[in-house]
Structures are given as structure tokens and as C-alpha cells.
Amino acid sequence: MAELVSDYFTAGWRERALACPCGWHGDSRAMAMELHDAVTDYACPACGNLLLIVSHPSLDQVRAAATAGNEEAMAQLAIIEEARARFPPDAA
């Protein structure tokens, strides 16, 4: 059963060690990462079992975390705002 991280900016999910039923255990940095539109999956590198699903943050979540002083969020927000300045979203 994969664990869901619904808030990307939750501290510590990268370092938290998870155990796979196959006997492998380790943290997300050792897992097989697969990027999707809305989430990133992390699977066991030994057997491919899905262990961790991390939701990508919404712009509001990035802003909130940046306002709260999260350094990764501040860096992401800077990238997002630069992209939006260069490619303004169409006015709907």
C-alpha cells in the first residue's frame, strides 16, 4: 500500500525510510522516481512496488509555503513567477 503525501512541503518525507514487503527498505532518494502531471511516484528499486505518491503543490500551496519561509518553496515560486512573466497565462 503506497503512502500518500498530500502536501509536498511537509517536512521529512524525503528522508523517511519505508519498508517494502519484498524486504527492501530505504528512503525516497533510493527509490525509482516517476514523474506524472499531478503526482510523483516512488517505487521500490528492488521489485517495483509503489511505495510513495507525492502530490505536486498547487500555486497556492507554493505561495503559502514560501510565505511561511520554506526555502524550496521560495525557489519554486521565483521560477514560476519568472515563467509567468515570460509566458503570461491567457486571460480567460
Ligand SMILES: [Zn+2]
Ligand atoms: Zn520491493
